[in-house]
Amino acid sequence: MEIASPGIQRLQSPWDHLLQQFFRKEPFLFILFLSIYLVTILGNLLIVLAVSSDSHLHTPMYFFLSNLSFTDICLSTTTIPKMLVNIQAQNQSITYAGCLTQIYFVLAFGGLESFLLAAMAYDRYVAICHPLRYTVIMNSHFCGLLILVSLCISTVDALMHSLMVLQLTFCTDVEIPLFFCEVVQVIKLACSDTLINNILIYFATSLFGGIPVCGIIFSYTQIVSSVLRMPSVGRKYKAFSTCGSHLSVVSLFYGTGLGVYISSAFTNSSINTAVLSVMYTVVPQMMNPFIYSLRNRDMKGALRKLIILLIISP
Template identity: 60%
Template structure:
């Protein structure tokens, strides 16, 4: 098709999780509830850590960063979805779609890196306890978070610029509830081969390497714990890793589910549901996992709530 015959789109249509009118109100209620719970849960974690001097340690510094990123990740996709449902519209403008795609990638990759940094923190605490304060100094912790942000921002900018070079013609229906890069590139009427290669390369490099780092950290942690003579000592050391392991399993399990479901079948509904687990449900559950399994966080949240003004 020649350029003179192409009609370039200025907007996309997000088909969402269902096109049935009777399912829109239940979906709105469900996702509004999930969003409110996610925002409140992650804000509570951040405020509890910030207001309690006992929690001003590397482990909780990384956890507060993770809570901030989870809050941002869910805020990138769900509010737009809720607005579209309530206004009976499926429209997302081209620039808005690019912005959503960019920020989603930033926060998704940040989640990935922060979980890796948190695994490294636990590795140092358990395997090198005498050098922990030196190795995990405030400067080093700050640098690790800064590096995570820098890689995520640069990687997302690269992908977004590569999408901007693509042409989009008559087809503008996105079978998703947000602008996912893999779905957006499929709509292109120009060759997206370079984009696809870049996405798989980045997902492999920036996904597999951090996961390898996490697995290595926990293999070393398990090896060290086997040498601890007392059962109480083993339990106490590993209890600090339990929450993190649960979050890692949830994040990578659902993330892997997205890619497996999208490659194994062509049902956009199944892929969208898998994406909901990875990008919406996981950020909602993380605060509960950390607060339920961590006495320090529970105590800090309790003190924070007690400090709040109560109106009768």
């Protein structure tokens, strides 16, 4: 993707030739990404509607799941529609203001998703390790507070990075080896000093990224320890099965994200980085509804009722 600046000559690079070849497959790519986007929106919207319409799903676990689905809708909408416009127009450019806006919302919704996954891990920890106190600990006020704090932290973090990028200067039109404006890649292309930006990125990633990851690791360490002490094999299987969907989503989210950064750091292949960027911002959001609906009996039942209701309603 190219950040276009008025009056500045466009910088040529091998990425241009790559994108020219890529955009020649315009009809196929447009249909592919449009289908992915529609499936993502429809799947996550069904999750939100199923949770809100079925009183049996008005529990903390499904409350966090519905918020995760809404966040997936927002994160996908931040990147895919612009990608579709670029494919249709055979033009990979984005305005400077549009790039800053995309940086902000990708960071905000990506950070919120990370905190939501940590909150869901804590919910499973309390349910398995402290079942008698579950309703007391995971009350509606506490769950709402977790969502609010997560949203505030993610918003502040995204705002800090966006304002710091706003202070940078770019000598020419620049090429980003991704299909969206990602803050690390944009900073690498700046002509001005980026020391403070890099320090902020490392600090924020360690703090706001490390806390959710440590929370997830701690929760599942306690869960595994508690489950292994259970005398009944049936209870062990039930406990692990309730965590299977969440572990799959966590692995997909952090695995693809880690893959993007490892690829950008250790490879010079633009096409590999581009493909991984799509995996990071598209695939987890599309797969989450399938993971939860296929592995969860209550969710499958609620979705079945919702679909029947939507079909028979006038």
